Amino acid sequence: MNGISHITRIIACLLIFGFSLSGCGPSKTTRTMKATGYCDCGQCCGWERGSWKCLKFDFWNRYVSVGPSKGRPYSGLTASGTKTREPQPGLVSWDTIRRPWMLPFRLVFPWLWFARDGTIAADTKYHPFGTRMYVHGWGYGRVEDRGSAITGPDRLDLYFDSHSDALHWGVKHVMVDIYRE
Numbered sequence: 001m002n003g004i005s006h007i008t009r010i011i012a013c014l015l016i017f018g019f020s021l022s023g024c025g026p027s028k029t030t031r032t033m034k035a036t037g038y039c040d041c042g043q044c045c046g047w048e049r050g051s052w053k054c055l056k057f058d059f060w061n062r063y064v065s066v067g068p069s070k071g072r073p074y075s076g077l078t079a080s081g082t083k084t085r086e087p088q089p090g091l092v093s094w095d096t097i098r099r100p101w102m103l104p105f106r107l108v109f110p111w112l113w114f115a116r117d118g119t120i121a122a123d124t125k126y127h128p129f130g131t132r133m134y135v136h137g138w139g140y141g142r143v144e145d146r147g148s149a150i151t152g153p154d155r156l157d158l159y160f161d162s163h164s165d166a167l168h169w170g171v172k173h174v175m176v177d178i179y180r181e
Helices: 001-022 093-096 100-108 163-169
Strands: 026-036 045-051 063-066 118-122 130-136 140-143 155-159 169-181
Touching: 026 140, 093 100, 130 155, 140 155
Parallel strands: 026 155, 118 140
Antiparallel strands: 026 169, 045 063, 118 155, 130 140, 130 169
16 A cells, blocks of 8 residues: 555656646747836826816826827726836845845835836737736836837837836847746
8 A cells, every 4th residue: 555655656746747847837938129118107108187178277187198098087007907017026036136235125114025027018919918028127027008109029118117217228129038828
């Protein structure tokens, strides 16, 4: 009886090892892509404060200023319905080793302990919503948005919290690891 369970364990280990080599997990492809930075300001996302219907006196409201939804209220959400965010490396990451002066801040503030994927805008014909990517020099992100200028399989927009950071990133050709389920 003990010999049979030992053989069963060996077979189970071989099957698990075989599945891990067969590629049952997410596959990764690496390619060079053109990546630009954007933020949620009116200049990057095409919205303006106030409506001409109210003679711009309702400056606390935001309205879409370009495209087919012109004049409608601007929600600030992505095309998939999520809130935009910049990637956060977390407490246990290579970024903590690269920038050790961030360790005290990450220890003191609990919301900096956990890694968080950023928002990527891509052409959803080629990269559907939820596709996880690693953009070298920016971090991990998920495709959660699309834009009118983002066409083709080799084009991305990366979200930044500030307009100056987005302008500093500019337009770069970077290596991107794409993880497919």
